[in-house]
Amino acid sequence: xxxxxxxxxxxxxxxxxxxxxxxxxxxxxxxxxxxxxxxxxxxxxxxxxxxxxxxxxxxxxxxxxxxxxxxxxxxxxxxxxxxxxxxxxxxxxxxxxxxxxxxxxxxxxxxx
Amino acid sequence: xxxxxxxxxxxxxxxxxxxxxxxxxxxxxxxxxxxxxxxxxxxxxxxxxxxxxxxxxxxxxxxxxxxxxxxxxxxxxxxxxxxxxxxxxxxxxxxxxxxxxxxxxxxxxxxxxx
Numbered sequence: 353x354x355x356x357x358x359x360x361x362x363x364x365x366x367x368x369x370x371x372x373x374x375x376x377x378x379x380x381x382x383x384x385x386x387x388x389x390x391x392x393x394x395x396x397x398x399x400x401x402x403x404x405x406x407x408x409x410x411x412x413x414x415x416x417x418x419x420x421x422x423x424x425x426x427x428x429x430x431x432x433x434x435x436x437x438x439x440x441x442x443x444x445x446x447x448x449x450x451x452x453x454x455x456x457x458x459x460x461x462x463x464x
Numbered sequence: 465x466x467x468x469x470x471x472x473x474x475x476x477x478x479x480x481x482x483x484x485x486x487x488x489x490x491x492x493x494x495x496x497x498x499x500x501x502x503x504x505x506x507x508x509x510x511x512x513x514x515x516x517x518x519x520x521x522x523x524x525x526x527x528x529x530x531x532x533x534x535x536x537x538x539x540x541x542x543x544x545x546x547x548x549x550x551x552x553x554x555x556x557x558x559x560x561x562x563x564x565x566x567x568x569x570x571x572x573x574x575x576x577x578x
Contacts, residue, residue: 386566395468395554395569396507439507451497451520452556452567454507 356440356455363461370427372458374440377421383444385416387425389436396439430462468557468570476576482543485573489536489557496538497567498530501552513538550577
């Protein structure tokens with residue numbers, strides 16, 4: 353079972369920041385937070401991951417709360433091409449339970 | 465560099481038949497995972513292979529099997545197909561199974577069982 357909770361959907365205006373929340377209140381100390389997205393009819397795409405520090409790459413920023421029970425993925429300037437289902441996943445580093453377990457994700461709709 | 469390649473892209477099979485799907489990972493990647501995606505159940509993990517050994521297995525019946533070859537290419541097989549096996553089958557590869565490496569997914573094989 354997925355260990356994360358996300359809203360079903362949200363939308364934002366093109367050019368504005370999209371802030372996608374995720375709750376992972378039962379996360380354990382060695383679990384990382386990953387974000388993937390899936391654009392219609394394509395395979396999921398890796399976005400970013402983190403343990404406890406905030407992370408940023410060319411695609412997005414990941415803000416993890418100090419207690420690690422929730423996080424927010426930030427797309428700083430959303431475009432129409434960012435319309436997709438976004439999955440927040442917690443994952444242990446390696447071993448038998450290191451698989452990616454996808455929940456239902458959040459559908460982000462970027463409007464013109 | 466080339467991405468994860470899955471063949472075929474589309475497949476139609478009849479109930480009771482078997483099917484083999486192929487996945488070629490990114491060059492240098494040694495981990496290959498398989499997922500099933502359906503509208504009702506979403507993305508579900510099937511199994512993961514690393515250096516020809518199955519590392520993880522999801523909760524699927526024994527009709528679903530896989531293997532990985534020495535060149536890291538992987539195949540999955542579904543025997544005695546059922547209508548409910550109709551799905552998008554996705555393959556993902558990674559350099560290792562360690563946390564600092566994300567998985568790269570292929571575009572999938574769309575299987576329809578009639």
